[in-house]
Amino acid sequence: MSAPRRHSRSPASPSAEGPFGRRGARWLAAIAATSLVASAVLAVFADAFEVPSYGADSFSRSAIGHHAFVRLLRDLGRTVIVSRSRTAEKAPGAVLLLLEPMIGPAGLDDRSRERLGQMLEAGEPVLLVLPKRTGFPERTRPRWLGGTALLPEALPDDVLRAARLGGHVARPAASIGSWTGGLPAPELAEPQLIRGGVLDPVLATDEGILVGEKIEDGAQLLVLADPDVLATHGLGRGANAELAVALLDRLDPTGSAAVVLDETLHGHEVQPSLARELLRWPLVLATLQAALALALVAWAALVRFGRPQRMPPALAPGKDFLVENTADLLRHGGHVGPALAAYWRAAREQIAHALRPPGERSGDLERWLRGLAAARGRAERLAALEGRVAALSGRRGHEEEALRAALDVHAFREEMTHGAGADP
Numbered sequence: 001m002s003a004p005r006r007h008s009r010s011p012a013s014p015s016a017e018g019p020f021g022r023r024g025a026r027w028l029a030a031i032a033a034t035s036l037v038a039s040a041v042l043a044v045f046a047d048a049f050e051v052p053s054y055g056a057d058s059f060s061r062s063a064i065g066h067h068a069f070v071r072l073l074r075d076l077g078r079t080v081i082v083s084r085s086r087t088a089e090k091a092p093g094a095v096l097l098l099l100e101p102m103i104g105p106a107g108l109d110d111r112s113r114e115r116l117g118q119m120l121e122a123g124e125p126v127l128l129v130l131p132k133r134t135g136f137p138e139r140t141r142p143r144w145l146g147g148t149a150l151l152p153e154a155l156p157d158d159v160l161r162a163a164r165l166g167g168h169v170a171r172p173a174a175s176i177g178s179w180t181g182g183l184p185a186p187e188l189a190e191p192q193l194i195r196g197g198v199l200d201p202v203l204a205t206d207e208g209i210l211v212g213e214k215i216e217d218g219a220q221l222l223v224l225a226d227p228d229v230l231a232t233h234g235l236g237r238g239a240n241a242e243l244a245v246a247l248l249d250r251l252d253p254t255g256s257a258a259v260v261l262d263e264t265l266h267g268h269e270v271q272p273s274l275a276r277e278l279l280r281w282p283l284v285l286a287t288l289q290a291a292l293a294l295a296l297v298a299w300a301a302l303v304r305f306g307r308p309q310r311m312p313p314a315l316a317p318g319k320d321f322l323v324e325n326t327a328d329l330l331r332h333g334g335h336v337g338p339a340l341a342a343y344w345r346a347a348r349e350q351i352a353h354a355l356r357p358p359g360e361r362s363g364d365l366e367r368w369l370r371g372l373a374a375a376r377g378r379a380e381r382l383a384a385l386e387g388r389v390a391a392l393s394g395r396r397g398h399e400e401e402a403l404r405a406a407l408d409v410h411a412f413r414e415e416m417t418h419g420a421g422a423d424p
Contacts, residue, residue: 031292054137054145056100056227057266058082062145063233064133066099069244070261072235076245079258084270087262088115091122094258095251100131100227101265103155103162112265113162119262120163120221125251128163129224130156132192133231156225160197165214167197169225172207179205183246186210187238192226199223202250203243211247222247336402341393343406344385347413354417372416385412 053059058066059082073080083090096119103112120126131151138146156169170193179185181203191210199212202222214221228234230244249255263269352365355372373382388405392398 028296031296034288034292051268052143053268054135054143055266056131056133056135056231057263057268058099058261059263059268060145061232062135064135064145064148064227064231066230066232066261068232068235069099069230072241072245073248073259076255078248078255081258081260082263083260084263084268087260087264088118088122090260091119091124094124094260095248096122096124096126097129097259097261098126098265099129099230099261101128101159101262102131102267103159103265105158115264116159116162121219123217123219125220125222125257127222127224127247127251128159129227129230130159130169130192130194132156132227156192160194163221163223165197165199165212165223167194167199169193170195170208176205176207179203179210181211183211183250184239184242186226186229186240186243188226188228188234190228192228194223194225211243220251222251336399337393340402340406340409341389344389344409347409351413351416376416378412378415381412385409 051059054062056064058070061067070080081090098119101116103109103116133148134151135145135148138144153169160167172191175189176191183203193208193210194212195208199209199214201209202213203211210225212223224247229240235241348365348369370382373379385408392402392405
């Protein structure tokens with residue numbers, strides 16, 4: 001009978017394969033990397049994907065643009081909403097900014113005039129800034145401002161008429177240093193002022209009104225005649241920034257109202273469309289990311305997900321599998337002691353089969369084995385083995401002790417049958 005193994009091994013089985021092959025794993029890694037890059041681009045460079053502009057609007061970072069003023073308001077904790085559609089519907093409860101609106105001639109641009117009237121009649125505080133300058137791009141860099149020019153005075157006058165304020169603009173040849181009113185005095189090299197009309201002066205000079213106010217039916221309207229106060233090229237001069245913020249504070253002393261800045265009158269109107277916005281750069285990156293995630297979810301919901309795994313054989317080849325399973329059954333069933341006793345009986349029978357002379361009677365095996373052990377100087381070892389086997393045969397558990405006893409039985413059988421160097 002073969003000796004038991006000292007250390008058990010798990011049965012042989014084919015190596016487990018993952019649900020994806022190498023090609024599928026590479027595709028998943030590429031999708032995950034693309035999604036991560038898209039998220040990083042949206043988080044870090046979101047401000048860079050704005051409407052390209054070099055003119056007098058909130059998207060423009062040029063000298064005549066209003067982007068710096070918007071950033072200033074946001075840095076001060078104001079909530080600024082840039083509106084490109086239905087601005088009048090967003091105005092309730094907010095301060096409305098109309099910065100240099102462009103109104104075409106009557107009869108040719110009645111839609112813009114109607115839209116301006118709707119915003120002014122919304123009943124909310126409004127800051128109206130008259131237009132003054134226009135710009136043209138550089139030839140080699142279309143998004144950059146190549147130069148500026150003063151608009152004809154008829155254009156800001158047309159805005160005053162569309163707003164039903166009356167009056168006209170004037171552009172004194174020299175700078176003005178004497179301002180009257182309770183607001184910070186600006187620094188303007190070529191001021192644009194309002195003369196006449198229905199506005200009450202808030203910040204003015206003998207040459208005309210820079211900031212005028214009209215309150216009608218509880219609706220407050222502030223008009224800034226010169227946009228150089230808050231344009232990028234003039235915002236950092238003197239107290240211009242303080243004046244621009246003071247105008248917002250006059251319309252909303254608590255600073256809690258949102259600020260809605262209209263861009264529809266600058267030609268940036270877009271009709272609301274969720275599908276178009278999701279497919280517009282840079283939101284298209286987030287759309288692709290969501291589409292990839294949904295595709296993975298749909299793939300996971302399929303009956304077959306990835307490469308099918310190979311089923312292991314019901315019975316592993318070789319006798320090791322049978323030996324291991326038999327040992328497990330004996331151990332779980334608590335039959336280690338009886339198995340050791342059976343192994344001891346088999347070992348004694350093998351010794352007798354190998355060493356007893358032919359023709360000798362097979363009875364009284366115990367007496368013969370003790371005599372043989374005594375003759376070879378192993379009587380005490382035989383007695384110790386019999387005692388250990390008898391002690392474990394009726395007990396449950398003690399697998400390690402039974403294993404050591406079985407190893408000693410094996411060694412005793414080998415020494416008795418094959419001899420040792422010290423045998424007589």
